[in-house]
Amino acid sequence: MSASPLSTTPAEGLSSAHFATHLSRSAALPAWWLDAKKAAWNQFTALPLPSRTDETWRFSDLKGLDLTGFGLPEAAPQATPKHAAFPQSAELVFANGQATRGPVPADLAGRGVIFAPLEEALREHGDLVRSYFQKHPANLGSEKFVALNTALTATGAFLYVPADVEVALPFVVQHTLTGQNVAAFPHTLVVLGPRAKATLVEFFVSGGAASERQLVSGVNDLHAAEGAQLTYVGAQHWSRQTLAFQVNSIAAGRDARVLSLNLHLGGRQARHESHSRLLGPGAHSEMLALTVADGDREFDQRTLQTHVAPHTTSNLLYKNALLDTAKTIFSGLIIVEPDAQKTDAYQKNRNLMLSDEAEAHSLPGLEIQANDVKCSHGSTSARIDAEQEFYLQARGIAPAAARRLLVTAFFEEVLNKLENEDVHAALTALIASRFQA
Amino acid sequence: MPSLEIRDLFVALAATPDKPIVKGLNLTIRTGEVHAIMGPNGTGKSTLSKAISGHPDYVITSGDVILDGKSILEMEPDERARAGLFLAFQYPSEIPGVSIANFLRAAVQARLAEGEELDATAYYKRLYSKMDMLKIDRKFTSRSVNEGFSGGEKKRCEILQMAMLEPTFALMDETDSGLDIDALRIVAEGVEAMRGDKLGVLLITHYQRLLDYIVPDFVHVMYDGRIVKSGDKTLALELEAKGYDWVKQELAAATA
Numbered sequence: 047m048s049a050s051p052l053s054t055t056p057a058e059g060l061s062s063a064h065f066a067t068h069l070s071r072s073a074a075l076p077a078w079w080l081d082a083k084k085a086a087w088n089q090f091t092a093l094p095l096p097s098r099t100d101e102t103w104r105f106s107d108l109k110g111l112d113l114t115g116f117g118l119p120e121a122a123p124q125a126t127p128k129h130a131a132f133p134q135s136a137e138l139v140f141a142n143g144q145a146t147r148g149p150v151p152a153d154l155a156g157r158g159v160i161f162a163p164l165e166e167a168l169r170e171h172g173d174l175v176r177s178y179f180q181k182h183p184a185n186l187g188s189e190k191f192v193a194l195n196t197a198l199t200a201t202g203a204f205l206y207v208p209a210d211v212e213v214a215l216p217f218v219v220q221h222t223l224t225g226q227n228v229a230a231f232p233h234t235l236v237v238l239g240p241r242a243k244a245t246l247v248e249f250f251v252s253g254g255a256a257s258e259r260q261l262v263s264g265v266n267d268l269h270a271a272e273g274a275q276l277t278y279v280g281a282q283h284w285s286r287q288t289l290a291f292q293v294n295s296i297a298a299g300r301d302a303r304v305l306s307l308n309l310h311l312g313g314r315q316a317r318h319e320s321h322s323r324l325l326g327p328g329a330h331s332e333m334l335a336l337t338v339a340d341g342d343r344e345f346d347q348r349t350l351q352t353h354v355a356p357h358t359t360s361n362l363l364y365k366n367a368l369l370d371t372a373k374t375i376f377s378g379l380i381i382v383e384p385d386a387q388k389t390d391a392y393q394k395n396r397n398l399m400l401s402d403e404a405e406a407h408s409l410p411g412l413e414i415q416a417n418d419v420k421c422s423h424g425s426t427s428a429r430i431d432a433e434q435e436f437y438l439q440a441r442g443i444a445p446a447a448a449r450r451l452l453v454t455a456f457f458e459e460v461l462n463k464l465e466n467e468d469v470h471a472a473l474t475a476l477i478a479s480r481f482q483a
Numbered sequence: 484m485p486s487l488e489i490r491d492l493f494v495a496l497a498a499t500p501d502k503p504i505v506k507g508l509n510l511t512i513r514t515g516e517v518h519a520i521m522g523p524n525g526t527g528k529s530t531l532s533k534a535i536s537g538h539p540d541y542v543i544t545s546g547d548v549i550l551d552g553k554s555i556l557e558m559e560p561d562e563r564a565r566a567g568l569f570l571a572f573q574y575p576s577e578i579p580g581v582s583i584a585n586f587l588r589a590a591v592q593a594r595l596a597e598g599e600e601l602d603a604t605a606y607y608k609r610l611y612s613k614m615d616m617l618k619i620d621r622k623f624t625s626r627s628v629n630e631g632f633s634g635g636e637k638k639r640c641e642i643l644q645m646a647m648l649e650p651t652f653a654l655m656d657e658t659d660s661g662l663d664i665d666a667l668r669i670v671a672e673g674v675e676a677m678r679g680d681k682l683g684v685l686l687i688t689h690y691q692r693l694l695d696y697i698v699p700d701f702v703h704v705m706y707d708g709r710i711v712k713s714g715d716k717t718l719a720l721e722l723e724a725k726g727y728d729w730v731k732q733e734l735a736a737a738t739a
């Protein structure tokens with residue numbers, strides 16, 4: 047399978063011809079949506095690629111941001127979900143954008159729960175989608191790629207859980223991308239009404255050879271209204287040659303609790319941005335990320351915790367395991383706005399160095415405009431030395447298993463924050479699969 | 484009967500391969516036997532045990548180590564361990580974050596056939612019984628390997644690992660150092676309990692004290708990278724009485 051053979055401009059790869067084709071396929075969708083897409087396409091073409099002088103791209107490999115040659119994928123054969131063999135509420139599988147969906151149980155549907163492919167939601171619940179789509183964009187440097195997502199997105203899930211509905215079992219989405227030089231633009235939109243509770247787990251995987259070159263620009267908007275409890279898990283295991291952007295935005299209302307965990311295993315260069323806004327008193331955002339950086343991959347993570355309302359809390363813990371000559375960048379900022387008294391905000395980046403040649407950059411930051419707050423940030427790097435490795439080997443544990451043991455132990459603190467044991471186990475298994483000798 | 488043969492072994496630091504530390508050492512250990520190597524500090528005892536285990540800091544510049552008739556020099560450290568070698572470290576490493584239970588589980592799992600799953604219930608039962616024998620609190624299973632352990636706890640943890648992994652040959656490097664008399668007794672009892680015709684032991688020590696509790700079949704004196712004297716357990720007592728200077732003088736007289 048390969049990219050559709052449309053002409054490409056040398057600078058961008060994805061051309062206005064691609065966009066025109068995409069737009070004609072979307073013709074049946076609401077006019078506001080098509081207008082938003084046109085505006086986004088214009089923004090994408092107008093915005094320059096990140097440059098050396100962009101503070102938000104400090105330490106990133108800018109040469110790696112090469113968009114040439116990519117095209118939209120042709121439909122792929124149905125993908126079989128392979129990572130979510132656990133009890134779930136409902137499942138959506140996208141294979142090169144082609145959706146296959148399991149039914150939403152009648153009792154949930156009866157209470158107003160919507161779990162549908164984005165395009166279906168646009169047709170059937172257009173106004174609902176419109177009032178939340180990119181309502182609180184994260185602006186942490188990837189505006190160009192977010193615009194590209196809006197312009198070309200046709201896939202992704204819309205999850206809506208109305209007020210007072212608590213859903214115990216997770217909703218599951220799997221995106222599979224197959225083909226050389228193909229691009230995908232998944233967009234996830236989650237809206238939890240007041241006091242609603244739900245978990246969404248997304249798996250992003252490449253379906254073909256590990257060497258397939260792919261481009262992904264994904265966005266998700268997570269909205270938790272007053273007293274809502276949202277758990278979002280995004281696990282990516284893209285091919286070794288994928289250039290991936292993932293931009294999360296989290297909006298937490300009064301007394302809402304949002305836990306987001308992003309697991310990064312794949313990609314050649316993977317950029318992840320996450321912005322939490324604590325909008326109502328008592329709101330809490332738990333921002334978690336786990337990364338296995340091996341080979342010569344680059345994982346580039348930028349975060350922002352914005353405390354808008356008083357008595358809000360946020361807790362960020364990003365853990366990177368670095369091997370070989372991999373590179374990670376963590377740049378995090380906490381902003382406490384003038385009204386946000388009694389804020390508790392924490393930010394920690396912890397790196398486990400399993401190689402002397404790996405590189406971990408950490409750029410923590412604080413910007414406090416209120417006077418009665420508790421904030422802390424920090425980064426640590428722990429090194430596994432040759433003696434420790436020899437000790438494990440001397441007990442008969444092979445090098446790959448030893449690394450898996452060390453990395454799993456390091457990640458456990460984060461995985462333990464997941465309430466759902468099945469999801470915890472699925473992520474552990476996915477991580478372990480990265481260490482097969 | 485399985486044997487571990489050390490043949491005319493020369494070992495140097497990988498960084499300085501032309502400066503041997505172990506200089507032509509010969510020793511054969513059979514299962515069922517306990518050999519003690521005694522020698523002053525700096526004579527190459529730890530170097531010998533680490534080189535046999537495959538530590539990357541050391542190179543074997545000549546000679547051979549034969550386990551059950553096969554050279555192990557081309558094997559990786561983990562392969563050597565799975566082939567039946569065990570090194571009880573003089574200075575065990577701390578592995579933060581990895582619990583003893585998970586660590587030992589990975590080590591036991593590594594010895595199973597491809598695809599074979601560990602029986603977790605049986606594993607814990609065995610683990611707890613060995614811990615009881617060594618008077619190690621069961622709470623230790625969830626503690627990180629050696630992290631914050633006292634000297635005595637580290638050494639007992641080494642013996643626990645040995646008990647769980649059931650090696651054919653154990654190289655025990657100064658397992659007695661840093662132990663008070665009670666801890667020494669517990670460790671010695673643990674080793675004695677494993678003693679039998681399925682296990683060969685090389686006890687490295689520079690005190691005779693341990694040998695009161697684990698009585699060796701053979702005693703070797705190591706000096707300047709080689710074995711200069713061998714005998715039975717009485718040699719250890721003689722050495723204790725006369726000191727290492729006695730060996731040095733004998734050696735000087737012999738080479739004069």
Ligand SMILES: Nc1ncnc2c1ncn2[C@@H]1O[C@H](COP(=O)(O)OP(=O)(O)O)[C@@H](O)[C@H]1O
Nearest residue numbers: 496504522523524525526527528529530531540
């Ligand atoms: N990793 C090492 N780095 C530097 N020197 C070493 C190392 N290992 C051993 N040596 C040197 O080799 C000699 C023998 O050391 P060692 O084997 O530890 O002796 P023993 O265990 O008998 O006390 C000493 O001079 C010691 O300094």
Ligand SMILES: [Mg+2]
Nearest residue numbers: 528529573657
């Ligand atoms: Mg020593």
